[in-house]
Amino acid sequence: MAAAAERPLRVVVCGTGFGRFYLRALRSRDPEFQLVGIVARGSAFSADCAREHGVPLYTDVEQLPADVDIACVVVRAGVAGGSGAELAQALLARGIHVLQEHSLHPDELAACVRAARRHGVYYHLNTFYPHVEPVRRFLGAARAMSAHQPPLFVDAVCASQVLHSTADIIGAAVGGLRPWTWEPPAPSRGVPFRSVAGVLAGVPVQLRVQHQVDPGNPDNHAHLLHRVSIGCEGGVLTLADTHGPVLWSPRIHAEKGPEGRLVVDGAGTERLDAPSTRILGPTAYPTFREVFTRLWPQAVIDALRGLADVIGGRADSLAKTQRDLTTTQLWHEILTGLGPPDIIRPSEPRPLALPELLAGAERNERLPS
Known part of the structure; x- marks a missing residue:
């Protein structure tokens, strides 16, 4: 109605x-x-x-x-x-x-x-995750990047549970999915990730998928959800995790002098003053509780607004429908090529407070002997 x-x-x-x-x-x-x-x-x-x-x-x-x-x-x-x-x-x-x-x-x-x-x-x-705030920021940055320099490659890692949304994120980042070609994945057993390589819309893509599932707990035990890097002539844009941060890493380059040595000082080396990596957007990262209480509900509202815009005549549904059909076909093709997942039944992962451990180790190193 x-x-x-x-x-x-x-x-x-x-x-x-x-x-x-x-x-x-x-x-x-x-x-x-x-x-x-x-x-x-x-x-x-x-x-x-x-x-x-x-x-x-x-x-x-x-x-x-x-x-x-x-x-x-x-x-x-x-x-x-x-x-x-x-x-x-x-x-x-x-x-x-x-x-x-x-x-x-x-x-x-x-x-x-x-x-x-x-x-x-x-x-x-x-596909949900493209509506999550840090992913939207990554896709906005990818569009801005592509407006000036075309994407040269994509390197992505994901869990098989979110392979569908990963395909959607990649397609949105490079401006489309078709035409595509994929090489058959190399046989692998007993390792967390399976690798597939292909070309999407003219852009080479390397994709690693954690193709493992616990039948009794299929929503857990992913090493990560999404990690996507897209490179252009000027650098590499990275979604480090589904929930951020988004990183821009300019391409390192130093001119060579007349003797063939890299010139790292003086006139003409101003590009070396650029930070080697910059965080795009907030530098504070959400807790997992905040992911569940804020980021994911906000993503739902963003998806609902997309449908509301179509219902209200403010947007055309045809492009969205075609994108859904294309992404789903690609996801199914990759998933079929990967074959059955490896069955795992791991115990609950133990938390590791690495920042605190590192801080303690550094304090100990500074203590006088």
Whole structure:
């Protein structure tokens, strides 16, 4: 149902697992959106969530009132053993716009896109992490860089759980994904990362994927989520981690004098005064608690605003839909090439307070003997 311009868009959240971050986002009372319900199977936990947020709990799409504008589908799709794609299509058939959390099989995504067109509503796939504040800063810097110098290479590392969003981040950073070619990954067992190499939109890409999963705890045990570097003639732009910082490292270069030696002093060496690395944006990094309570809910609102702009006629959905289809196809192609993941069952990782350990070691080194 199209929303009236004078009121907030009325939103329901489907799923209370990762959907809790969507609920937290809507609890921020952003004036553009109003949480009006939760759709779940009816567990005690879901009922508690509904009571906490002061909204009804629905256990069937047919129970939803006619004035719901947007449904956030945060339920695993068939590619992960769930029914999220079918749920999204049922909501679209009710005339409700859908924002669906990734990942979907390409066929599932295509079916959802067709359903949205058939019922005259909009469907957006949310790869989530491109909306996280430090990633948005990285992508903004990549666009600014590319406006002056074209990207020459990408070096990326990720966990297989976030491979889909990594493909989306790379595509946004270099300005597209097609055409692409990929070399078959080298066989590897017993090592954390598998390497694949390819070319995306004319840019060479080296990608390492931690292709391991704990069947009993699939959301944990990633060594990292995303780390992406994109290089140009003038330097390397790096997203050091999903949650920052974003780094700019100018390319080191010193002219040679008439005798073939590097000139590092005097006139003409002003470029050597530039910092070897600069942090772009805040220098304070969020705690993981702040990631869960602030950064991730803000990312949800950013994704919802993208859909709201389309609903309100302020943006065109066609480019977003094509990007979703292309990214999903690339993700599926890479994942298929990687083959089955290695099964791991590690214990809970032990925290390591390295900054404190290093500070203690440095103090000990300064103590007189």
